[in-house]
Amino acid sequence: MAAQEDVTQQILHELTLYGRRVRAVVERAHPDLSFVAYSMLSHVYDEDGCRAVDLARVYGLDKSTVSRQIGALVRRGLVQRDDGGVQALHVTPAGARLLEGARDQQRAMLARRLERWTDAERRTFAELLRRYNVGE
Amino acid sequence: MAAQEDVTQQILHELTLYGRRVRAVVERAHPDLSFVAYSMLSHVYDEDGCRAVDLARVYGLDKSTVSRQIGALVRRGLVQRDDGGVQALHVTPAGARLLEGARDQQRAMLARRLERWTDAERRTFAELLRRYNVGE
DNA sequence: GCGAATAGTTGTATATTACAACCAACCGGA
DNA sequence: TCCGGTTGGTTGTAATATACAACTATTCGC
Numbered sequence: 448m449a450a451q452e453d454v455t456q457q458i459l460h461e462l463t464l465y466g467r468r469v470r471a472v473v474e475r476a477h478p479d480l481s482f483v484a485y486s487m488l489s490h491v492y493d494e495d496g497c498r499a500v501d502l503a504r505v506y507g508l509d510k511s512t513v514s515r516q517i518g519a520l521v522r523r524g525l526v527q528r529d530d531g532g533v534q535a536l537h538v539t540p541a542g543a544r545l546l547e548g549a550r551d552q553q554r555a556m557l558a559r560r561l562e563r564w565t566d567a568e569r570r571t572f573a574e575l576l577r578r579y580n581v582g583e
Numbered sequence: 584m585a586a587q588e589d590v591t592q593q594i595l596h597e598l599t600l601y602g603r604r605v606r607a608v609v610e611r612a613h614p615d616l617s618f619v620a621y622s623m624l625s626h627v628y629d630e631d632g633c634r635a636v637d638l639a640r641v642y643g644l645d646k647s648t649v650s651r652q653i654g655a656l657v658r659r660g661l662v663q664r665d666d667g668g669v670q671a672l673h674v675t676p677a678g679a680r681l682l683e684g685a686r687d688q689q690r691a692m693l694a695r696r697l698e699r700w701t702d703a704e705r706r707t708f709a710e711l712l713r714r715y716n717v718g719e
Numbered sequence: 720g721c722g723a724a725t726a727g728t729t730g731t732a733t734a735t736t737a738c739a740a741c742c743a744a745c746c747g748g749a
Numbered sequence: 750t751c752c753g754g755t756t757g758g759t760t761g762t763a764a765t766a767t768a769c770a771a772c773t774a775t776t777c778g779c
Contacts, residue, residue, distance in 0.1 A: 454706055455693055457709040457712075458697070458708055459689055461712035461715075462712065463625070465712070465715070465716055466601070466609070467622045467641075468642075469602035470606075473602070475643060489599070489603075490603075499758065500757055506604070507607030507610065511737070511738080512737070514757095534758075553599075554595055558591050564714075569591070571711065572715070575707065576594060576597035576601070579597075579601070579697075580600050582696060617765090617766085636725080644767075645768050646726075646727070646728090648768070650729085652766085654728090669727085669776075670727075
């Protein structure tokens with residue numbers, strides 16, 4: 448029991464450490480886009496056709512905040528809103544280019560960080576992270 | 584090679600997902616303390632005697648922002664500054680109580696999330712996260 | 720002990736966010 | 750079909766967070 452609590456404590460510690468640093472890392476890599484704006488753009492890319500209210504729920508933000516952030520992305524030509532009432536959101540080609548460039552860069556950084564890991568370790572890490580996120 | 588890139592892509596995806604959600608999760612758990620304030624308090628707890636400039640470096644924030652955030656924590660009686668020029672920071676007993684309560688709660692939530700994992704899986708997850716964070 | 724570098728504070732402008740009030744579209748039942 | 754409730758979105762407003770710049774105080778190397 449004590450040992451298991453230690454392991455839980457260790458996981459908590461490492462997840463916390465990662466969570467605290469990720470914002471600074473992402474913003475350093477993309478100085479022209481705030482972490483929140485980047486997260487929303489990325490979310491719309493992954494979930495094409497999602498709506499502002501979905502983003503608000505996922506990120507725990509007020510709908511007014513999302514409305515303005517999306518507005519800024521639209522003004523910058525990165526996101527497009529369907530006309531009408533409920534507005535499905537889509538990433539524009541320009542937004543997709545920006546995101547794909549950013550992801551290539553991030554993937555390269557990550558690959559460098561994991562270059563001394565074995566294939567098996569990488570696969571295990573991916574799988575455990577996935578299970579953690581899904582909540583299985 | 585293609586397979587390895589897929590795994591890197593998967594890890595990136597899961598880490599990104601986690602990073603985007605962690606702020607909302609932490610703030611929901613501690614509505615009286617912003618994510619940034621909580622991170623700073625927690626950092627001072629882990630690194631007793633650290634200085635404002637250290638926090639600024641770690642979190643990529645301006646020193647003025649850190650100065651004001653720490654000021655708020657001091658006013659709330661959670662952090663104490665050494666007198667003089669370079670001010671080593673310490674968590675007060677009240678701050679420690681708040682943090683330990685928060686951590687117990689987080690650890691309980693995490694334990695619930697991992698309750699169906701095997702011991703070996705938990706140990707592996709802790710170890711891989713540690714290696715990831717350290718950059719090994 | 721002096722000049723340079725470092726740490727911290729404060730003034731100011733901007734950006735982010737929440738809350739509330741509001742508008743528009745959609746939806747069910749009579 | 751219409752009407753009221755619900756949901757999604759925008760805008761006004763205030764509070765908060767943050768960066769940058771100017772400044773003060775401290776520390777450090779010589």
